[in-house]
Amino acid sequence: MFRKRQKEKTEKANIEEETSKNTDEYQCTGNVKIDFPGLCALLDMKDIPAVSTKQPAATNTETEGADTENSQTQINAEPLWSKPCLQVELENVDPLSAKSLKVSGWKMDEQIARVLQKMLPSLTKLQSLHLCCRFWQAGLTDPTVNSLMNTISLCSNLSSVTLEGNPLPERSYHLLLSEDSALTHLSLRNNRIGDEGARLIGSALSTTTSSNRNLLSLNLSFNSIGDTGAKHIAQGLRLNRALLFLSLSNNQIGDAGAAHLAAILTEFALSHEEVVERRKLLLERAQPSPADPLPSVPSSSSLSSSKGKKKETHRKGEKPAATKEAMKSNKKSSDTKVPQSKGSKQGGKEKHVTAQEDKSSTALSEQAEEAVSPLLDQSVHYRDGELLLPGNTTLTSLNLAGNRITEKSLPLFLRSLEMQGEGGGLLRLCLQRNRFPPDSECYVKIQELMKLADPLEKSNSDQTEEEGQGA
DSSP: OHHHHHHHHHHHHHHHHHHHHHHHHOOOOSOHHHHHHHHHHHTTOSSOOEEEEEOOOOSSHHHHHHHHHHHHHHHHHSOTTOOOEEEEEESSSOTTOEEEEEEESSOOOHHHHHHHHHHGGGOTTOOEEEEEOTTSOOOOOHHHHHHHHHHHTTOTTOOEEEEESOOOTTOGGGGGGOTTOOOSEEEOTTSOOHHHHHHHHHHHHBOSSOBOOSOOEEEOOSSOOOHHHHHHHHHHHSSOOSOOEEEOOSSOOOHHHHHHHHHTTSOEEOOHHHHHHHHHHHHHHHSOOTTSOOOOOOOHHHHHHHHHHHHHHHHTTOOHHHHHHHHHHHHHHHTOOOOOOTTOOTTSTTOOOOOOTTOOHHHHHHHHHHHHOGGGOTTOEEETTEEEEOOOOSOOEEEOTTSOOBGGGHHHHHHHHHHHTTSOOOSEEEOTTSBSOTTOHHHHHHHHHHHHHOTTHHHHHHHHHHHHHOO
């Protein structure tokens, strides 16, 4: 019996090794209707989901209208429990122009994940990937998400990922918004992220030494995030200057969490760790770059040799004055300095580094990196013994609808909005369906400010309500 089991295990391992080898050797064509079933067959999968391709609308106006109407009818008629399929949206009539891929209606196991990881890099036009399923059945695991992140980095045009209805034990969602991630839109609704997952995501948004600089939109709705999680997200927004849209709707955020979110919208005091990092950056900026060569001290022999050459040149009747002028000219070009900013002082800690005109691109990129660091913002100032940093004015939309915020937090948001002024800041703040009356005086003032900031605030509010009612 034991030998029989060993034999079965060996045979199974051999089969898996053979199928894995066949899959690795498969050359993807970029046509999903060919590659997906082909790869599934190589893995000896049964019940392979169908591939549904959506053709682009016709250029003819009349036909386009008819196609749109028929398409809308199909969408409305499609039941929530639609049959398992891989939905592909094409950019044009070319079957190699898949721009959107959506997995819906079925559980994604490791084999399907392997198929996608093999296939995705060949889809050169792919812009968005949707992995979503109701009732938490998407089936991805933490290691699979890690592998998926590595695959996404190989997709040159992929910028939007939706991963919904898929709780992960180790909450590895933050890998999708790491510092080197190229994603600009990420939706993580219905994943039971909780406060611990929010901590990891907050750290991915920014720390004192790193920051995500590409993500523009992040949806964390329906994730059981409470006050502690909201504090972590607010911490991540302190030094993040890329994120424009953040949704934390339909969570469990109360007044304590709301206070942290309101605080980062206006100027706040730097922590000890942030002050230390700021001083470090200032010192690095003030020191000469390793690319700048130090002036060499000539030896006595070279000096005497140089003197001899000068005398010899003079004897031959050449003009030493011209040589001196050329040397002066070269010295001027090599000593060219980068113009100082208005707020810097010569010889101070924040003095700009001198640079040669022919500096490498690496040195220039390092200067650009320093320039965008919030810790080096020229508006940083001391008051009452604290170093104050301007608040996050990059974030333009914050959705906190459907939480547990009471009337106690409203003055905090109102004060932050009033202090943001004209230098940027929120254009949209959604606080519907919280624990305060809609006719609250402070809430009415907030709505008035939002209408002044964003003329489309009313339509945005309607859209928010629709989002809040969705799963």
